[in-house]
Amino acid sequence: MRLVYNTELPLMLRIERIADEAEDIKTLVFMHRLNSRPGQFIMLWLPRIDEKPFAVSYQDTDKFAITVKSVGEFSEAVHRLKPGDRVGIRGPYGKGFEFELYQHVLIVAGGYGAAPLSFLANQAMLQGKRVTFILGAKKASHLPYLNRLSQAHVKLITVTEDGSTGIRGLATEVLARILHNHDRTGSLSVYACGPEAMLKAVVDICRNLHVAAQLSLERYIKCGFGICGQCCVDELGIRICKEGPVVDLETAASITELGVYKRTPSGRRIAMGDKK
Template sequence: MKSIDKPKVLQIKDIRNENEFIKTFVFEYPLNSKPGQFVMLWLPEMDEKPFSTSYDDGKEFWITVFKVGKFTEKLFDLKVGDQVGIRGPYGNGFKLKVNQHLVMVGGGCGSAPLFSTLREAKEKNCKVDFVLGARTSDLLLFQKRIKDFDNIDLHVCTDDGSEGEKGFTTDVLKRILDEKIVDMILSCGPEVMMKKVSEIAFEKSVKAQLSLERYMKCGFGICGNCTLDPTGLRVCKDGPIFDNEILKNVADFGAYHRDSEGKKEWFGACKVR
């Protein structure tokens, strides 16, 4: 389906409380997004923000949102039957081939766009090792829904050891790559995590696709806010899914992103430069 470039007013069909900080908003509309694509969600008199779809069967689609900041706080106040504006879908998507062995690495809310990929993976007879990680068990996302797929080995890990293995998703990824022949890694989550996924993929000579997040104003390549240094690639138009080979030439990957004014905001220890 062609992207909607003006906000289409849609009614919220359902709201699912995934945990204290995450909600899934359900819309009955044939968006026909591809796994990994995103929409721009507009709250009148507030702002407009990008969100990846976490499910789309051609009849309804979901967006799964982590509450952080004034925009998402306002979104979390909405109820079933309330209306929002939707533009999209925008960007590219994850690319799968028939009979691949995939490892999906999802950290926190980043598991949502990976979940949207599982139906296509099943249709293409792909074997999937899904690494689901979060800081604590309360923040694990879509665990029960992922288990409903019969082509998946689910690996759960938490930083504090409250469920599954104690440790990081990247530790589990290393072990899987040591034990199995893998065709492709798909990853979405905190960028520092994905930077480590990228490094492991190169070390093990396994191809990878990673989903990047940047501040966006337009969603279709005009404003330039989401441009990656020094390549000029736009996350909204050329991404948000990027091959690992491309990201090795991106200076800001895993190091910094830009705020609404274009100023650099560094990731953690990367401030030391």
């Protein structure tokens, strides 16, 4: 009898280490060779609770990490885990960032959206790219990865809305100033992940200035590999788990719901920012 291995079954992994990154933000480290690209995600399964997608926030030859912000019942359960606990992992899934053709990697991250972008910054630095990392949040205590990014020797620009550290204002305002002063010599692309209002602003800025960009989008994902259609976006109908989560600038601009509304697990439209 021939046995068929189902690659979509979760692999039970032990949590090697947990690090506090910022207020309500923790990173879980696993000793496992994942072989993912920056921008891809895994499905994290907590037995008898639920399964949710999380971007890979770090990877080297023998371990990887995900970063989780406490925002609801599932993420609160993740934050209660301890080193040594086992969880289920599926993946990696999705389309990642393409950065090999560009010499200057210009990153704009909003708070917890820095997770996939910190992985991108590490990989770009290893390939000798010039990396500028704009890290924004409402206040200083919401900024993750400060030590890691400083040690990676990227050009780090911190931005807070309340002015508690770095530049006072919005990350997109800093992005616009940098791009307006960019001399257009050498290849540059913008990479963004964060709140959807920020991503919509990135799309508008980059289109107006004719600068290439890639954005990591978030939608409700159930299967992770393109079967259920739960994460399709209007009007294109692309699946964020399969044709995303990373999309190019023109694709992002063609998503009519971007920055306007999202869908609940039942498929009902709700305005962006609505907690219901």
